[in-house]
Amino acid sequence: MNPAAPDFLAVINSNQGLLHRICRLYCPDADERQDLYQEVVLQLWRAWPQYRPGAAKVSTWLYRIALNVAISSLRRRTRHPAPERFGPELPDVAPPPDPGPDADDLAQLYQAIARLSDVEKAFVLLYLEERTYEEMADILGITQNNVRVKMHRVQDKLRHLLTQPA
Incomplete structure (x- = not known):
């Protein structure tokens, strides 16, 4: 196991809310938002070995990568929209919560x-x-x-x- 893994996981766990807010802002669809979240975490993992604690705060580093991934994903989606998955939306069985x-x-x-x-x-x-x-x-x-x-x-x-x- 990579010795940086526990530190990385701690950073991700302590910043999950921030990552989800970035994904929500750039991706309104829940399924696509989950895909974007996974892509952000993957890119953070790939960049983790290059993170230098003295050079920038972890939140600054995290914001930069997450925003870049979200913006790139948005641009990709607008250039190549995904086909509709299941046709017309099915009605909900239960009413939505207030x-x-x-x-x-x-x-x-x-x-x-x-x-x-x-x-x-x-x-x-x-x-x-x-x-x-x-x-x-x-x-x-x-x-x-x-x-x-x-x-x-x-x-x-x-x-x-x-x-x-x-």
């Missing part, structure tokens, strides 16, 4: 985010993860001033999308 009072707002937010560019989605994700501008700059490979400008533009665009009909 999503709660904020479900409409959350659905509108996800719809607005889906209309953003790949890079804009990354900004939203990092913002929702409460990353500092310094961390965002490090993850995205741009300056903090550039992060501030782009973040402001993304927030304005989201506000506009949320006030306009879909």
Whole structure:
């Protein structure tokens, strides 16, 4: 067994929520999202031997790889859409659970985010993860001033999308 395996597994286990959020943001279909999650973990595993703890925080390293894999996957899917698997969707036997009072707002937010560019989605994700501008700059490979400008533009665009009909 690779001596790095326990460390790698600990990193994956402690960051599962983050990885799932990245996958959710770039892949709305549940089955494709699971495939994307597996691809992200595979690419993280392949890159694990090159990770240098002193060079970057593990979360920065993880974000960079996961975002790159998610964006690449999205571009691949939009160029070559998968054929419909089973034809028309079958009706559910049981009614869906009550999503709660904020479900409409959350659905509108996800719809607005889906209309953003790949890079804009990354900004939203990092913002929702409460990353500092310094961390965002490090993850995205741009300056903090550039992060501030782009973040402001993304927030304005989201506000506009949320006030306009879909």
